[in-house]
Amino acid sequence: MVEPATDTIAATKLVPLLKDELDIVIPTIRNLDFLEMWRPFFEPYHLIIVQDGDPSKIIKVPDGFDYELYNRNDINRILGPKASCISFKDSACRCFGYMVSKKKYIFTIDDDCFVAKDPSGKAINALEQHIKNILSPSTPFFFNTLYDPYREGADFVRGYPFSLREGAPTAVSHGLWLNIPDYDAPTQLVKPLERNTRYVDAVLTIPKGTLFPMCGMNLCFDRDLIGPAMYFGLMGDGQPIGRYDDMWAGWCTKVICDHLGLGVKTGLPYIYHSKASNPFVNLKKEYKGIFWQEEIIPFFQAATLPKDCTSVQKCYIELSKQVKEKLGKVDPYFDKLADAMVTWIEAWDELNPAGAPAKVSNGKA
Amino acid sequence: MVEPATDTIAATKLVPLLKDELDIVIPTIRNLDFLEMWRPFFEPYHLIIVQDGDPSKIIKVPDGFDYELYNRNDINRILGPKASCISFKDSACRCFGYMVSKKKYIFTIDDDCFVAKDPSGKAINALEQHIKNILSPSTPFFFNTLYDPYREGADFVRGYPFSLREGAPTAVSHGLWLNIPDYDAPTQLVKPLERNTRYVDAVLTIPKGTLFPMCGMNLCFDRDLIGPAMYFGLMGDGQPIGRYDDMWAGWCTKVICDHLGLGVKTGLPYIYHSKASNPFVNLKKEYKGIFWQEEIIPFFQAATLPKDCTSVQKCYIELSKQVKEKLGKVDPYFDKLADAMVTWIEAWDELNPAGAPAKVSNGKA
Numbered sequence: 001m002v003e004p005a006t007d008t009i010a011a012t013k014l015v016p017l018l019k020d021e022l023d024i025v026i027p028t029i030r031n032l033d034f035l036e037m038w039r040p041f042f043e044p045y046h047l048i049i050v051q052d053g054d055p056s057k058i059i060k061v062p063d064g065f066d067y068e069l070y071n072r073n074d075i076n077r078i079l080g081p082k083a084s085c086i087s088f089k090d091s092a093c094r095c096f097g098y099m100v101s102k103k104k105y106i107f108t109i110d111d112d113c114f115v116a117k118d119p120s121g122k123a124i125n126a127l128e129q130h131i132k133n134i135l136s137p138s139t140p141f142f143f144n145t146l147y148d149p150y151r152e153g154a155d156f157v158r159g160y161p162f163s164l165r166e167g168a169p170t171a172v173s174h175g176l177w178l179n180i181p182d183y184d185a186p187t188q189l190v191k192p193l194e195r196n197t198r199y200v201d202a203v204l205t206i207p208k209g210t211l212f213p214m215c216g217m218n219l220c221f222d223r224d225l226i227g228p229a230m231y232f233g234l235m236g237d238g239q240p241i242g243r244y245d246d247m248w249a250g251w252c253t254k255v256i257c258d259h260l261g262l263g264v265k266t267g268l269p270y271i272y273h274s275k276a277s278n279p280f281v282n283l284k285k286e287y288k289g290i291f292w293q294e295e296i297i298p299f300f301q302a303a304t305l306p307k308d309c310t311s312v313q314k315c316y317i318e319l320s321k322q323v324k325e326k327l328g329k330v331d332p333y334f335d336k337l338a339d340a341m342v343t344w345i346e347a348w349d350e351l352n353p354a355g356a357p358a359k360v361s362n363g364k365a
Numbered sequence: 366m367v368e369p370a371t372d373t374i375a376a377t378k379l380v381p382l383l384k385d386e387l388d389i390v391i392p393t394i395r396n397l398d399f400l401e402m403w404r405p406f407f408e409p410y411h412l413i414i415v416q417d418g419d420p421s422k423i424i425k426v427p428d429g430f431d432y433e434l435y436n437r438n439d440i441n442r443i444l445g446p447k448a449s450c451i452s453f454k455d456s457a458c459r460c461f462g463y464m465v466s467k468k469k470y471i472f473t474i475d476d477d478c479f480v481a482k483d484p485s486g487k488a489i490n491a492l493e494q495h496i497k498n499i500l501s502p503s504t505p506f507f508f509n510t511l512y513d514p515y516r517e518g519a520d521f522v523r524g525y526p527f528s529l530r531e532g533a534p535t536a537v538s539h540g541l542w543l544n545i546p547d548y549d550a551p552t553q554l555v556k557p558l559e560r561n562t563r564y565v566d567a568v569l570t571i572p573k574g575t576l577f578p579m580c581g582m583n584l585c586f587d588r589d590l591i592g593p594a595m596y597f598g599l600m601g602d603g604q605p606i607g608r609y610d611d612m613w614a615g616w617c618t619k620v621i622c623d624h625l626g627l628g629v630k631t632g633l634p635y636i637y638h639s640k641a642s643n644p645f646v647n648l649k650k651e652y653k654g655i656f657w658q659e660e661i662i663p664f665f666q667a668a669t670l671p672k673d674c675t676s677v678q679k680c681y682i683e684l685s686k687q688v689k690e691k692l693g694k695v696d697p698y699f700d701k702l703a704d705a706m707v708t709w710i711e712a713w714d715e716l717n718p719a720g721a722p723a724k725v726s727n728g729k730a
Contacts, residue, residue, distance in 0.1 A: 035522065113571035120482070142662065143577035144548060145539065145631050146561065155556065158549040159578030159612040161662050181511060191520065196511065200567040207575035213524030220494065231384065247524040253644040267512050297507065297526050331604055361533055 022105040031060040048097040085343040092234025092245030116272040129269035130220035150317020171226040171262040177273040182301035185283035203267040214250020242285030274289035319344025387470040390462035396425040413462040444539040450708040455601025457610030481637035494634035495585035502532025503628020536627040540583035542638040550648035568632040579615020607650030
């Protein structure tokens, strides 16, 4: 006699979603006390900590977390000359963690991000919401006015083509921030006291053909689907620009997702962003980006990829060529960046040989 | 001595926004008791009531409202043979109201829509929110992850090009519905008990190049900017299809807004949609649309307008040619519809001669 399961609800609640298929990547220069607040949500998962700055500094990780930690010496040792593509003294270094992970999914979060509350006062399990976002399809080809149609209590509205209701695989889930909004230096300077207090209870797909400013503070993605496009560029030490690492990754990722028919969602979950970075320091890092983006964005809006670009790697190499050709004229920095994009893919492929099964990694480095 | 004003706040509160520049258009077949609930918000405005069905029936309008009312006989008298472009026995007839209005803005609402409450329990002045939406710019060229950047407490996020921060003029504000969601007949049949209870506190611009299902239940637009594109097609009596009137208008409008650089917003305000229409009746009206839309939507997604289409009328006439050429193959209905699109523009121009100033109309018809 076949018996139905009786305790599935209890079981789903006890086993954290994707426990063995997701790594949490955290770039940092300090002790990771912020993890205490995340303990109930993050403790079951494996952490990849990318230590930026002085490698001799000891980063303390609260007890009980399963992690591996890489400092600059580790990066140089593992990548050799290809380590040049990984930024130093900038949180862009986090993308090294994406490369060494062997899991299917990555969640990355900044160490000044804490657990936010929903309007009912309940602590938001940001990771759980990201996983929900990424495991359900996206709707990049037509806008649904009731937002994510796969969410409980929602559906596709009248006039939504039935042929599109299966959606597209979701490659990226972009979460938002309560308290300190992700503003650029000029806006920070003009509105020093502005806080984001509006909880918008929505997840939506960014339509095909539309670019968006992707923030790396609270971000989840599918490494298998889009990982090699999540390169955070050359920022920080020795570079003329900072704070555009996640933007760069977002533009490249969105163009490639659009080409490959993958979805990008934004909205829930919120984290609580505790502290605004210094706007004067930010302005110094950003000012070239502020005028470069006026040329970079039209470049990405116009970028098209040939049909034979059927893998993320092929798309990314093609994009690097277009960057060199079209943005090289804007500043020699983009020549260097285009080369680094190629190095990044070479390093990615070295660490992630084709056909290698996603391994469950554990233990400390 | 120059004295500052002291009572501006009181004055703004007392004078309803755009009182002499906005008409409320209501299609109906019954007494308009629903207006009682809207009295505090609608009473200062002029109403245009388009009576559908039997013209001999008397429609009661609650006392105190300023309105003009048109029944089928009026439509036939005013438009003569061109009245053929106005649908009968279908709420698509509402677009006659857009045509006879002399105001800059239109708000249209169904007579089964009531005042909704926000999460704090406060009655939502839907019209006021629409006016806010339409008087502030849209952001069709780049997505802002904190939604409407012009809203209090929000702004453009890091990475948003400064050159795009002036936005584009807003032509359309599409509001949503609590309680009964706007589902098609198959979804109604499958989920008869689903109610929309999620209040999403956001207004966002539908990006350029993205189509959406525009619902005519709770809709505001700028007649000067987009009026002639707001044709609700041939539906109902004598036509093979119903319940696609607003969808048709939405597709045409969005393509033309994209071409002319105008914005379309969706989200707030919510109205309370009281009663689901009969799904069996709806299925009969919709079933051709359900398979036609699989060809109509790719048609509109691919539609481009030549540069010399610099007015809404020119765009619309051009679109009618493309409808005839490309959709005429799908069904002879689209030939007829394409002709009606031309008739609509002729009738529009007759009633709205070029250069005529927007007049303040009042009194009952």
